[in-house]
Amino acid sequence: MINQLSWKVGGQQGEGIESTGEIFSIALNRLGYYLYGYRHFSSRIKGGHTNNKIRVSTAQTRSISDDLDILVAFDQETIDVNYKELHGGGIIIADAKFNPVRPEDAKAAMYAVPFTEIAADLGTSLMKNMVAVGASSAVLELDINVFSEVVGEIFGRKGEQIVQKNMDAIKAGYEYMIEKLGDKVGAMKLEKADGKKRLFMIGNDAIALGALAGGCRFMAAYPITPASEIMEYLIKKLPALGGTVIQTEDEIAAATMAIGANYGGIRALTASAGPGLSLKMEAIGLSGITETPLVIVDTQRGGPSTGLPTKQEQSDLMAMIYGTHGEIPKIVMAPSTVEEAFYDTAEAFNLAEEYQCPVIVLSDLQLSLGKQTVEPLDYSKVEIRRGKLVTGELPALENGEYFKRYEVTEDGISPRVLPGTANGIFHVTGVEHDETGKPSESAGNRKAQMDKRMRKIEQISFKNPVYKNAPHEEADLLIIGFISTRGVIEEAMARLEADGIKVNHTHIRLIHPFPADEIHPFVDAAKNVVVIENNATGQLANIIKMNVGNVKKIKSILKYDGNPFLPHEIHSQCKELVENGYIQRVPQ
Amino acid sequence: MATFKEFRNNVKPNWCPGCGDFSVQAAIQRAAANVGLEPEGLAVVSGIGCSGRISGYIKSYGFHGIHGRSLPIAQGVKMANRELTVIASGGDGDGFAIGMGHTIHAIRRNIDITYIVMDNQIYGLTKGQTSPRSAAGFKTKSTPDGSIEQAISPMELALSAGATFVAQSFSTDLKDLTAIIEAGIQHKGFSFINVFSPCVTYNKINTYDWFKENLTKLATIEGYDSTNREMAMQTVMEHDGLVTGIIYQNKDRQSYQELIPGYAEESLTKAELQLSQESFDKLASEFM
Numbered sequence: 001m002i003n004q005l006s007w008k009v010g011g012q013q014g015e016g017i018e019s020t021g022e023i024f025s026i027a028l029n030r031l032g033y034y035l036y037g038y039r040h041f042s043s044r045i046k047g048g049h050t051n052n053k054i055r056v057s058t059a060q061t062r063s064i065s066d067d068l069d070i071l072v073a074f075d076q077e078t079i080d081v082n083y084k085e086l087h088g089g090g091i092i093i094a095d096a097k098f099n100p101v102r103p104e105d106a107k108a109a110m111y112a113v114p115f116t117e118i119a120a121d122l123g124t125s126l127m128k129n130m131v132a133v134g135a136s137s138a139v140l141e142l143d144i145n146v147f148s149e150v151v152g153e154i155f156g157r158k159g160e161q162i163v164q165k166n167m168d169a170i171k172a173g174y175e176y177m178i179e180k181l182g183d184k185v186g187a188m189k190l191e192k193a194d195g196k197k198r199l200f201m202i203g204n205d206a207i208a209l210g211a212l213a214g215g216c217r218f219m220a221a222y223p224i225t226p227a228s229e230i231m232e233y234l235i236k237k238l239p240a241l242g243g244t245v246i247q248t249e250d251e252i253a254a255a256t257m258a259i260g261a262n263y264g265g266i267r268a269l270t271a272s273a274g275p276g277l278s279l280k281m282e283a284i285g286l287s288g289i290t291e292t293p294l295v296i297v298d299t300q301r302g303g304p305s306t307g308l309p310t311k312q313e314q315s316d317l318m319a320m321i322y323g324t325h326g327e328i329p330k331i332v333m334a335p336s337t338v339e340e341a342f343y344d345t346a347e348a349f350n351l352a353e354e355y356q357c358p359v360i361v362l363s364d365l366q367l368s369l370g371k372q373t374v375e376p377l378d379y380s381k382v383e384i385r386r387g388k389l390v391t392g393e394l395p396a397l398e399n400g401e402y403f404k405r406y407e408v409t410e411d412g413i414s415p416r417v418l419p420g421t422a423n424g425i426f427h428v429t430g431v432e433h434d435e436t437g438k439p440s441e442s443a444g445n446r447k448a449q450m451d452k453r454m455r456k457i458e459q460i461s462f463k464n465p466v467y468k469n470a471p472h473e474e475a476d477l478l479i480i481g482f483i484s485t486r487g488v489i490e491e492a493m494a495r496l497e498a499d500g501i502k503v504n505h506t507h508i509r510l511i512h513p514f515p516a517d518e519i520h521p522f523v524d525a526a527k528n529v530v531v532i533e534n535n536a537t538g539q540l541a542n543i544i545k546m547n548v549g550n551v552k553k554i555k556s557i558l559k560y561d562g563n564p565f566l567p568h569e570i571h572s573q574c575k576e577l578v579e580n581g582y583i584q585r586v587p588q
Numbered sequence: 589m590a591t592f593k594e595f596r597n598n599v600k601p602n603w604c605p606g607c608g609d610f611s612v613q614a615a616i617q618r619a620a621a622n623v624g625l626e627p628e629g630l631a632v633v634s635g636i637g638c639s640g641r642i643s644g645y646i647k648s649y650g651f652h653g654i655h656g657r658s659l660p661i662a663q664g665v666k667m668a669n670r671e672l673t674v675i676a677s678g679g680d681g682d683g684f685a686i687g688m689g690h691t692i693h694a695i696r697r698n699i700d701i702t703y704i705v706m707d708n709q710i711y712g713l714t715k716g717q718t719s720p721r722s723a724a725g726f727k728t729k730s731t732p733d734g735s736i737e738q739a740i741s742p743m744e745l746a747l748s749a750g751a752t753f754v755a756q757s758f759s760t761d762l763k764d765l766t767a768i769i770e771a772g773i774q775h776k777g778f779s780f781i782n783v784f785s786p787c788v789t790y791n792k793i794n795t796y797d798w799f800k801e802n803l804t805k806l807a808t809i810e811g812y813d814s815t816n817r818e819m820a821m822q823t824v825m826e827h828d829g830l831v832t833g834i835i836y837q838n839k840d841r842q843s844y845q846e847l848i849p850g851y852a853e854e855s856l857t858k859a860e861l862q863l864s865q866e867s868f869d870k871l872a873s874e875f876m
Contacts, residue, residue, distance in 0.1 A: 029876075030876070197876050198876070199872060199875040199876060200875055200876065201875040205875060209871060209872070209875075212863065212871065213863060213868060215861030215862070217856055217859055217861075218664075218667055218668065218856065220660075220664065237871065238850075239848070239849045239850025239851070240850060241850075241859065241863075242850065242851065242852030242856055242859045243851075243852070243856060243859070244667070244848045244849075244850070244851055246663075246667070246697075248660065248693070249689050249690060249692075249693035250689055252657065252660070252690075253657075253659075253660035253689070253690055253693070254660075256653065256654065256657040256660040256661050256664070257660040257661065257663055257664035257667070258664060259653075259661060259664060260633070260651070260660065260661035260662060260663060260664020260665040260666075260667075260668070261664035261665065261667050261668040262664075262668075263651060263661075263664070263665060263668075264631075264664060264665040264666070264667070264668025264669045264672070264857065265668050265669060265855075265856075265857035266667075266668040266669075266856045266857055266859070267861065268664065268667075268668070282654055282657075283654070283657070286653060286654050286657075290651075374875075376872070377872055379863070379865060379868040379869075379872075380865075384861045384862055399598070400596070400597050400598045400647065401598075402597070418669075418857060419628070419631045419649035419665065419669065419672055420628060420629065420649070420669055420671065420672055420855070420857075421628060422626075422628050423628075424628065425627060425628055425647065425648065425649055426649070427643065427644050427650045427651075427652065428650065428651040428652065429643075429644065429651075429652035430636075430652065430653060430654055431652065437650075438599060438644060439641075439644065439652075
């Protein structure tokens with residue numbers, strides 16, 4: 001019996017690889033297993049190798065594994081690209097149709113199963129992925145009845161007969177494989193899971209659900225990988241709440257329309273990836289100087305320019321902190337788990353209204369698209385706070401004067417009125433302005449307004465700006481990361497601890513304003529500090545150095561080949577650092 | 589009910605004496621009063637350029653945005669609060685150069701706002717460069733040998749983009765312009781109004797006198813039918829775009845907001861932000 005394994009299905013894009021993984025994992029999630037998925041895909045619709053790697057475990061897991069137990073292959077390319085990941089006890093289950101060849105140096109055994117033929121005999125070769133699901137279940141010794149519910153949900157509207165045929169295909173695949181495995185049946189039998197109901201979702205689902213929970217009723221967006229799921233979810237759900245999504249003509253319109261809607265008085269969202277954020281920069285500046293709330297999600301992918309559209313990277317960080325010309329108050333949050341993506345997105349709408357500034361929720365491709373098991377989300381933890389929004393009646397304004405929307409206050413935050421309010425008329429402009437919003441270039445006013453704006457976020461209140469897993473008062477090593485690397489760092493940390501190395505781990509959730517006071521003690525209490533990030537220049541490390549000093553002590557482990565970190569990569573490089581005081585090996 | 593004077597504030601426009609934009613400002617104020625608006629019920633969103641300053645010169649909620657982006661901002665405002673009357677405005681550079689993408693899409697999207705372009709065929713605030721509305725051969729600081737590009741025809745573009753309200757006016761015709769803006773505000777859908785608003789400082793070709801000589805009022809064309817899109821297109825082309833009046837109006841097509849499934853009938857600002865525990869649980873259960 002084993003308590004975790006990794007399963008991967010691969011083939012040509014558009015061949016049903018997604019649905020194979022989907023059915024397999026939904027069923028396992030319902031049995032109470034924890035799943036963590038990683039999709040390898042290309043920026044095209046049909047053709048090109050794609051695969052879906054799913055880790056199954058009886059305990060919470062937020063990382064892909066170093067190796068692979070089961071590879072389901074719909075073509076030879078899948079075998080050739082992935083066989084090296086398989087360990088000695090692993091197996092390849094390949095469609096007999098393409099006459100699969102087991103590479104000479106493959107450690108894993110290979111079984112050719114006639115996926116296509118079995119499916120065709122049962123009615124249509126389209127069901128070959130169901131045969132593959134059945135064959136996989138045989139290896140895990142799963143009761144195939146667990147699939148009946150999922151298959152019913154997916155194919156139910158096509159009629160009872162189709163549902164039955166698909167179940168027959170699963171059964172046929174299962175029986176064929178059991179026979180093929182012979183005495184090896186049970187070698188990868190999974191320990192029984194706890195049977196608890198948990199959510200199974202991608203980070204973008206959580207971001208979108210968090211937006212709904214946080215009172216977002218409008219979104220303006222332009223399609224882009226890996227952010228589109230957010231708008232696609234919200235367009236399904238917002239009509240029931242009176243709201244909607246507009247797919248705009250471009251990213252600039254998306255951001256400025258969201259600004260218009262926020263100014264108009266509702267909670268509006270826009271989301272994109274790096275290329276879109278580059279275009280939204282002028283709008284971010286407008287939101288900053290006009291003090292109009294704006295929540296923007298950036299699901300980072302490989303940059304620069306079009307870069308690696310379907311690959312993991314964390315290289316937008318500096319642009320998100322400093323982006324837009326000039327200087328504005330801004331908040332940048334970086335959720336590190338799907339759960340945090342939900343709570344943080346909801347909270348982003350509160351912060352945007354309280355501090356009247358742009359709030360960026362920084363995700364990355366692996367968090368946004370990695371489908372995983374998520375503990376129940378507690379809606380009672382979500383609150384709605386609207387800051388200094390004026391809701392009551394206002395006294396009459398004198399002699400054609402305007403409402404002091406930009407009144408200089410001690411905390412820098414001014415009362416905010418919504419258009420439509422009697423006696424609340426004020427002007428908004430991206431030009432420097434006075435307290436009523438009228439353009440003003442006087443030096444005194446400029447300084448007063450700039451100071452007022454920048455003062456706002458000095459006092460930001462953010463619960464747990466840093467996630468800490470720091471068991472040691474004095475540590476050999478402090479590992480710092482952000483966003484989706486949390487799981488892989490945790491896994492590497494456990495291995496380092498097993499090696500006798502004392503490791504503390506902090507994951508930064510509030511990137512800007514930087515929680516320097518929270519990080520400082522951990523940096524001081526560690527002999528070595530390493531920052532883990534998916535970019536080539538160590539952007540997070542540089543931010544930390546800027547804010548907490550210790551420039552020489554802080555080292556980087558970087559990966560920017562488009563793939564997420566694997567646990568062994570972090571483990572081995574951290575070990576090297578602790579033992580030698582430096583990392584000699586060039587990553588990648 | 590507010591009079592047009594109540595749409596005045598105490599800000600002195602920084603436009604040059606004689607600028608056509610003064611009349612546009614006055615016409616918006618008059619039209620707003622004539623259709624029965626209160627200052628707080630109006631939001632004027634503007635772009636960047638001389639004309640972009642207009643949102644600060646009308647007593648109403650005003651939003652002076654980014655160059656070329658008045659339309660997406662204005663559409664966002666209207667989506668948030670459909671009870672507001674929203675007017676977007678700017679110059680020809682704003683709407684037909686940097687913001688052209690938004691103009692075409694706002695027209696075809698047909699959200700119920702009014703868009704007024706102050707068209708002076710030149711870049712004024714940056715002191716005299718060519719605009720997409722400058723005629724071929726027009727000499728400016730950026731086209732010292734004369735523009736070698738073709739001028740855009742906004743009316744033809746609007747008609748081909750599926751506009752439901754297309755009108756053109758001349759800033760000195762205060763009465764006509766006011767009536768057109770009123771009709772635009774009352775139109776259920778996107779109303780596009782191009783106003784010839786001469787730049788007295790940098791455009792010595794397209795002057796008040798030039799327009800007086802070259803413009804044709806549609807009202808003087810016998811049998812002109814503003815519900816006939818084909819006739820509208822043909823007339824605009826025949827007159828090289830130099831016509832004034834309501835060129836085309838389609839009252840049958842519903843506005844974007846009337847077509848959105850489930851969209852709140854009153855201002856979305858009144859919607860409850862909190863979900864019920866029950867509806868949240870239902871949303872979450874879909875991921876199990």
